[in-house]
Amino acid sequence: MWYGRKHVLKNINIKIPEKRVTAIIGPSGCGKTTFLKSLNRLIELVDGVRVEGEVLLDGVNIYDSQLTPTEVRKRVGMVFQKPNPLPKSIYENVAYGPKLHGIRDKEELDKIVKEALMAAGLWDEVKDRLHDSAFELSVGQQQRLCIARAIAVKPEVILMDEPCASLDPISTAKVEALIRELREEYTIVIVTHSLQQAMRISDYTAFFYYGELIEFGPTKKIFEEPEHELTYRYITGQFG
């Protein structure tokens, strides 16, 4: 993966387990966001990007010319570092994805929106103000709305890029609880800056360093008996 001439991801070989939470950790600028965006081809929005290699989803390369980015992104949802609701109502934010993919029936949309908001633990807080602007929600609520929006498309994989980075501790706890619940149904890849968070919520952990995958394995093993010197130094806080 290159940005212009800059080689950002090198030789990453990883098999992400289905229906598990995989945490990506590593110092700032090591390519975590870039890696995540290459899993749903969002990386292609950046000018001058070049991607080599393949990303297999159910055995099919998502960069295959047979697949459009739209199809890929329907199956691989994403939640961003900063909550980014669309300039629409709460309801419309959640209904937007399903509408894009051809669902028009009002009743069906209502049902999807309700289910997604419930799954995101937001329904009780917003059920009386579904048609208010999404910008009126608190930042923590906005982030859960973004998760609901991703769920509403019924993806197989959800990518999360430091979803708690701009949240307060209470909202963070809510989002973490939510991730633990979603784990049953979705394959989740989450980038996090907080090692504690990785320990709390993930089943597997991958450690990235300067664009390389240094170590990958069950979270317990990575944190208790890492094989690499670098991993050990990172998780013991010797560099950040």
Added chain:
Amino acid sequence: MRPEFKDKIMHVLFLVPTLIAAGMLVMMLAFMSEGIGQISWRFLSSSIFEGGIFEPIMGTFFLFLGTVLITMPIGIFAAIYLVEYAPRDSKFVRIVDQAINNLAGVPSIVIGLFGYTFFCKILGLGISLVAGWLTLTLMMLPIMIRGTEEALRMIPQSFREAAMALGATKWETVRDAVLPAAMPGILTSILLGVARVAGETAAIIFTASVLTMRGLPRTPLEPVTSLTFYLFVLLVAIPKTSYKVAFGVALVLFGIVFLFSAIATVIRMYYRRKWKW
């Protein structure tokens, strides 16, 4: 010199120009207020043949209405192309950007001259409302494109990513995530463009208006008179014009331009408070 004294001098030095500027504004307003007595329903609604300014008001309205209808689609589409579709920093975009900047800097009388030669003579549209629209479009287009471009560039990349990540295509992203958020900015640039066009004189002197007094145009191929042009005529062509009438016209013109700018400001403030990103 004692520092305190020096400070006093500087204080005065900065104060005087402020007073001069404020004084000039007050004087201008005082003159304008001469026109207040002139303003009445009769003045606004009766024909220029009866001492009113009905035709110039309607003419100004016709002129900017047509100009906005031509400029809006071209300007908005061009801006969307430049911001959302054209590859960033491509040579083509740089050239177009430069051309737009240059166009924005051309004095309006030169644009008027071009409009006269090209639209009136070469295209054979004559001195007419439609020639006025096309010439004014040249004036408004840079404002429109610049303003819309700016409004689009203000939208954070995260908005586009939000829609894209749900599987929206490029156009769906622009339509659903970018344009609604940029709308207040786009509206503002339309209104500022209108204010500019409504106050424009030089560009229509040769292209849209004639000195003889006449009624409203029946087709876009007939000449039209505007508030600015009528003011110009009052001052240079009609001997012994009462200044009161001239200031009445000026006040109405000022009111229209001010109204559009004010609406633009209100829209911008309203949305800035409503959407924080």
